[in-house]
Amino acid sequence: MKIIDAGVIITAPGRNYVTLKITTEDGVVGWGDATLNGRELAVATYLRDHVCPLLIGRDAHRIEDIWQYLYKGSYWRRGPVQMTAIAAVDIALWDIKGKVAGLPVYQLLGGAARDGVMVYGHASGSSVAEMLDDVAAHLDEGYLAVRAQSAIPGMDKVYGVPPKDGRLYEPASSNVPQEETWETGPYLRFVPTMLGAVRERFGFDVHLLHDVHHRLSPLEAGRLGRDLEEHRMFWIEDPTPAEDQSAFQLIRQHTTTPIAVGEIFNSIWDCQQLITERLIDYVRTSVSHAGGITHLRRIFALADLYGVRTGSHGAGDLSPVSFAAALHVDLSVPNFGIQEYMGHRDPAGEVFRTGYKFENGYMHPGDAPGLGVEVDEQAAAKFPYDPKYLPINRRRDGSMHDW
Known part of the structure; x- marks a missing residue:
């Protein structure tokens, strides 16, 4: 079951979320979360420019192979941006597999x-x-x-x-x-x-x-x-x-x-x-x-x-x-x-x-088959990205401290 499309949705219904949508040749859609709080656009860019093009034509059922391909194939392994992007792909593929099987993912x-x-x-x-x-x-x-x-x-x-x-x-x-x-x-x-x-x-x-x-x-x-x-x-x-x-x-x-x-x-x-x-x-x-x-x-x-x-x-x-x-x-x-x-x-x-x-x-x-969550893309379009940063901490003497 080949992947024919992969796209990124950025929306801010109350706060910023980055969502990955993967579509197969049979019309099955899987959803993945690619949100990294305060650095959302870094993951969105990584997905759009470096990951989504690599998914087209791959077998959506081969979850483990795709995971290893994205992890080992980048050479620059680990880190929050890469691992959040890989997570979004992985979650979406499990969603697809559950929908095709007619079973919730936990089964x-x-x-x-x-x-x-x-x-x-x-x-x-x-x-x-x-x-x-x-x-x-x-x-x-x-x-x-x-x-x-x-x-x-x-x-x-x-x-x-x-x-x-x-x-x-x-x-x-x-x-x-x-x-x-x-x-x-x-x-x-x-x-x-x-x-x-x-x-x-x-x-x-x-x-x-x-x-x-x-x-x-x-x-x-x-x-x-x-x-x-x-x-x-x-x-x-x-x-x-x-x-x-x-x-x-x-x-x-x-x-x-x-x-x-x-x-x-x-x-x-x-x-x-x-x-x-x-x-x-x-x-x-x-x-x-x-x-x-x-x-x-x-x-x-x-x-x-x-x-x-x-x-x-x-x-x-x-x-x-x-x-x-x-x-x-x-x-x-x-x-x-x-x-x-x-x-x-x-x-x-x-x-x-x-x-x-x-x-x-x-x-x-x-x-419900898959994850049990669906995304309304028209509704998502009503809530544009809203730039936000996490706070930082300083001690009373002005030096930086962990937030």
Whole structure:
């Protein structure tokens, strides 16, 4: 079944998304997500100019061969731009294969290993009281797991806390990146108290998560993990920048609080040491940034050998196509842990028609053939690309810090 066309759709229904459309000679269409938040056009160009021409005439059923062709054939391997582009192709080809087979993708991956996928939502507030009310709202909606973030006294802007005007906390600006100020000391003093307030009000039945967002040194991360042990966290996420995988050895020496990392990883090599040395408990690689379903399954299979569970990135900066693909993988792998779920704000629903469902803290991708997501190209054309940058962080002395 030959591919006869491959094209890129850039649309901004609430935020920017890059979507790949692959069409076969039989008229079957597959959709892939190629969104790289803040660098969307880099992937779009890579696809249009370097990848799409190579797909024409290839057999859409040969997913593994096409994956290897695009990965090994470029010579310049890995990196977020290339791996996001390959992921888009891979996801679209799995979508096509499911539609041709008349089966949802998870059935092609071995069938369901569970009845549903537990997801966690994001609760936040400009104060602890406001954050606690947001946690309560999530629990009322049926969530079993909640990520808690709160503004820190004395700091103007804190990751994960939306501004009061209802806008997203990222991306922050269109012309140049918004600059924020960060200091570690107030954060380390405040977070144990903030998360303790969640436990005091809601007890230990709710799964509690917190995102550090790469901002601590390994020793600081170990100290935070130790201070949070009494709160029995589900995990702390991205406690330190993970370019140096061996740094997590130091964190492990100081705390038993579970660690999750990997949303910015794009290959199995980025997390090989973390997994094989059991330096993390959850790997957060995402289907759209780590080479698609084909490569994500390799990462998760390696993790399974070492008792590491999955916890894939699922923020709103990935389109519904990506989220559906993640759910199909989540449903099928034996070592699933949890799935991030932020949802997508309208008017995204005008462009992406989805079949996945949320009920009682769990999600299911649905049983439509393929991924279960279709894209309305006419609706997409109504929402032109809107340039945005992610924020940056500086310390109070003006030096750059990880955002």
